[in-house]
Amino acid sequence: MIYNFGAGPCILPQEVFKQASQAVLEFNGTGLSILEISHRTPEFEAVVEETVRLIKELLNVPEGYSVILLQGGASLQFSMVPMNLLGEGQTAAYLDTGVWASKALKEAKIFGNVNVVASSKDQNYTYIPKDIVIPKDSAYFHFTSNNTIYGTELFEVPKTNVPVVCDMSSDILSRVINVSEFDLIYAGAQKNMGPAGVTVAIVKNDILGKVDRKIPSMLDYKVQIDGESMYNTPPVFAIYVSMLNLRWLKSKGGVAEIEKENISKSEALYKEIDRNPLFKGTCRVEDRSRMNICFVMENPELEKPFLKFAEDRDIIGIKGHRSVGGFRASIYNGLPITSVHVLIDAMQDFAEKHR
Ligand SMILES: *Cc1c(COP(=O)(O)O)cnc(C)c1O
Numbered sequence: 001m002i003y004n005f006g007a008g009p010c011i012l013p014q015e016v017f018k019q020a021s022q023a024v025l026e027f028n029g030t031g032l033s034i035l036e037i038s039h040r041t042p043e044f045e046a047v048v049e050e051t052v053r054l055i056k057e058l059l060n061v062p063e064g065y066s067v068i069l070l071q072g073g074a075s076l077q078f079s080m081v082p083m084n085l086l087g088e089g090q091t092a093a094y095l096d097t098g099v100w101a102s103k104a105l106k107e108a109k110i111f112g113n114v115n116v117v118a119s120s121k122d123q124n125y126t127y128i129p130k131d132i133v134i135p136k137d138s139a140y141f142h143f144t145s146n147n148t149i150y151g152t153e154l155f156e157v158p159k160t161n162v163p164v165v166c167d168m169s170s171d172i173l174s175r176v177i178n179v180s181e182f183d184l185i186y187a188g189a190q191k192n193m194g195p196a197g198v199t200v201a202i203v204k205n206d207i208l209g210k211v212d213r214k215i216p217s218m219l220d221y222k223v224q225i226d227g228e229s230m231y232n233t234p235p236v237f238a239i240y241v242s243m244l245n246l247r248w249l250k251s252k253g254g255v256a257e258i259e260k261e262n263i264s265k266s267e268a269l270y271k272e273i274d275r276n277p278l279f280k281g282t283c284r285v286e287d288r289s290r291m292n293i294c295f296v297m298e299n300p301e302l303e304k305p306f307l308k309f310a311e312d313r314d315i316i317g318i319k320g321h322r323s324v325g326g327f328r329a330s331i332y333n334g335l336p337i338t339s340v341h342v343l344i345d346a347m348q349d350f351a352e353k354h355r
Contacts, residue, residue, distance in 0.1 A: 001314065002314045002316060003313075003314055003315045003316065003339040003342050003343065004316055004317050004335075004339075005315065005316065005317040005318045005328075005329040005330050005331065005335070005339070005343070006316070006317030006330060007148055007149075007170075007191075007292060007317065007321070007328060007330040008148065008169075008170065008188075008190045008191040008196075008330070008332075009190040009195060009196045010190065010191060010317075010330055010332050010334065010335075011332070011334045011335050012194070012195070012241070012245055012334045013245065013248050013334050015248065016241065016244045016245050016248055016334075019244050020237075020240065020241045020244055023240060024237075027043070027240075028043055030043055034236065034237060034240050035236070035237060037236075039230065039233055039234055039236055040230075044236060045230075047239060047240055047243055048069065048228070048229055048230065048234065048239060050243055051069065051239055051242055051243040051246060052067045052068075052069070052229070054243065054246035054247065054249075054250060055067050055200060055202070055246065057250070058173060058246060058249060058250060058254055058255050059172075059173065059177065059179055059202070059255065060179065061179050061202060062179060062180050064204060064205055064206065065179065065202055065203060065204050065205065066202070066203050066205055066221075066225040067200065067201070067202050067203075068200070068201050068203065068221070068224045068225055068228075068229050069198050069199070069200060069229040069234060069235075069239055069242075070198070070199045070200070070201055070224060070229070071197065071198065071199060071234075071235055072199060073188045073196075073199055074100070074167055074169040074186060074187060074188040074199060075103070075188075076199070076219075077104075077167070077186040077199065077201065078103055078104040078106075078107040078108070078167075079107045079110070079111075079219070080219050080221070081104070081108070081140075081142065081165055081184065081186070082107065082108040082110070082111040082112060083111055083211075083213065083215055083219055084208065084211065084215060084219075084220065084221050085139055085140050085163065085165070085184070085207065085210070085211065086108060086111045086112035086139045086140070086211065087112065087139065087210070087211040087212060087213070088111070088112060088211075088212070088213065089112065089113070090112045090113065090139040091112065091113040091114070091115050091135070091137070091138055091139065092108050092112060092113070092114055092115070092138055092139045092140050092141075092142060093115050093117045093134045093135060093138040093140070093141040093142070093160075093162070094108065094114055094115070094116050094117065094141075094142045094143070095116075095117055095118055095119075095129065095132060095141070095142070095143040095144070095158070096116050096118070096119035096120070096121060097119075097120055097125060097128055097129070097143065097144055097147050097150075097152060097154070098120075098125045098144060098147035098148075098149055098150050098152070099125075099147075099149050099150075099323065100144050100147065100148065100149070100167060100169070101142075101143065101144040101147070101167070102121075104142060104144070104167060105142070108142070111213075112139065115135065115138065117132045117133065117134055117135075117141075118132045120152075124150070124323075124324070125147060125149075125150040125152065126150060126152065126282055126283045126284060126287075127152060127283065127284035127287050128152050128153075128154050128284075128287040132158055134158065134160040134162060136161060136162065138160075138162045139162070139163075140162055140163040140164070140165050140183065140184075140207075141158070141160050141162050141163070141164050141165065142165045142166070142167070143158070143164075143165075143166055143167070144166070144167045144169075145166050145167065145168045145171050146168070146169075146170040146171035146174075146289050146291050146292070147170075147289065147292075148169070148170040148191070148291070148292050148330075149292075149321040149323060149324060149328075150282070150283065150292075150294060150324060151282065151283050151288065151289045151292045151293060151294030151324075151328060152283050152284070152287040152288065152289055153171060153287065153288070153289035153290060153291065154287075155175075157178075157181045157182070163183035163184070163204070163207050164181065164182045164183050164184075165182070165183060165184040165185075165186075166182050166184070166185050166186075167186060167187070168185050168186065168187045169186075169187040169188045169191055170187075170191040170192070170291050170292065170332075171191075171192065171289075171290070171291050172185070172187040172191075172192055172193060172200070173192045173193055173246075173249060173255055173258070173333060174192050174255075174258065174259065174262050174290065174291060174332065174333055175255065175259040175262065175290070176255050176256050176259055179202060182202070182204075183203075183204040183207045184201065184202070184203050184204065184207065185200075185201070185202040186199060186200065186201045186202075187199065187200050189238065189242050191291070191330075191332055192291075192332050192333050192334075193242050193245060193246070194238060194239075194241050194242030194243075194244075194245045194246075195237075195238050195241045195242070196238065197235040197237070197238030198234075198235045198238040198239050198242055201221065201224075203221050203225065205225070208221055208222050208225075209222065217231065218231065218232065245334070249333065258333050261333075261337065262290045262291070262331070262333070263290065264337060265290075265331045265335070265337050265340045266288070266289075266290040266291075266293060266331060268337070268340055268341070268344060269293050269329060269331065269340055269343065269344065270288060270293065272344045272347055272348070273293070273295045273347075276347055276348065276351050277298065277351065278297055278298060278299070278302065278306075278347070278350065278351045278354060279295050279296070279297055279298070279347060280295060280296060280297075280298060281293075281294065281295050282294045282295060282296055282324060282326065290331075291330060291331065291332055292328055292329075292330050292331075293328065293329045293330075293331060294320060294324055294326065294327070294328045295326055295327050295328075295329075296320070296325060296326030296327065297326065300325075302354060303325075303326060303327070305350075306327075306347075306350055307319060307327075309346060309349075309350050310343070310346050313342065313346050315342060315343055315346060317329075317330065318343070329343060
């Protein structure tokens with residue numbers, strides 16, 4: 001068994017892998033592989049329908065919102081959001097909390113003005129700026145709920161009267177949210193929802209249609225909503241595997257249940273980081289992410305040996321992003337708590353050796 005703490009694409013439940021591989025051979029009694037059936041068959045339309053229905057159910061999406069499945073990853077949403085919501089001459093407010101947030105605001109500048117309302121870049125993005133002021137005339141406010149690279153997470157949606165747009169790629173479906181606090185949520189699937197290749201957007205319908213710009217059809221939320229995620233050939237397999245993963249989440253008791261597990265997993269790991277004299281966390285304690293646990297060693301010379309020590313125990317994917325260094329353990333929904341304990345044991349045994 002390998003303990004995969006990779007940041008994305010990442011581990012999904014083993015039973016999802018098994019069911020997905022079965023469907024490659026034969027899908028749902030059709031005698032065909034999921035990879036060869038037409039996306040216009042009733043069998044596949046049912047897959048899209050169930051995927052959207054499960055997202056709505058698991059996140060308790062209220063009336064007035066559309067859930068669509070797109071391609072291009074979260075990175076294409078960085079452009080699609082301003083293209084659809086930021087009129088020429090208007091200003092959008094962005095919170096700069098990391099690499100993804102700053103990539104998002106860079107794209108927005110192509111379409112209008114960007115007001116960076118706060119940034120934590122001064123301390124290498126190790127905290128979430130508080131008490132931010134969002135000008136009332138902003139076209140929208142954009143933030144990243146979980147900063148995958150730096151290991152910070154924003155648990156409370158800043159108060160504002162302008163539309164709220166959120167990149168939720170790395171913590172969607174990991175904790176209970178109130179969708180009505182948002183006007184647009186987007187997420188690449190490959191951290192908590194499914195495999196790479198599909199991107200979900202949850203759009204409040206009445207924020208659309210307010211900019212004059214001509215929008216290419218594929219990049220127009222309205223066109224994608226009207227096309228019910230089938231404007232063109234969708235990423236059939238990625239959607240199918242996402243559906244399996246959403247079914248798994250529902251069978252576990254849904255988002256509220258997995259949130260409890262995610263709290264236990266992250267608390268156990270942070271507790272060891274704070275207790276073990278060899279390790280220390282990199283982020284401000286109250287802003288610590290439950291998904292990406294970033295830490296370094298008091299003695300950086302021990303980092304390589306610890307990485308090797310962990311690898312010898314089949315622990316992989318814990319090397320930190322190059323912009324932070326040290327370690328990052330990504331503990332998304334699909335990672336069982338037993339894997340967290342294997343990592344904690346490795347940290348304790350390593351400390352024992354290096355007393
Ligand atoms: C991974 C990630 C992205 C990039 O997603 P792609 O699907 O590769 O474009 C963007 N934002 C956040 C918060 C991420 O974790």
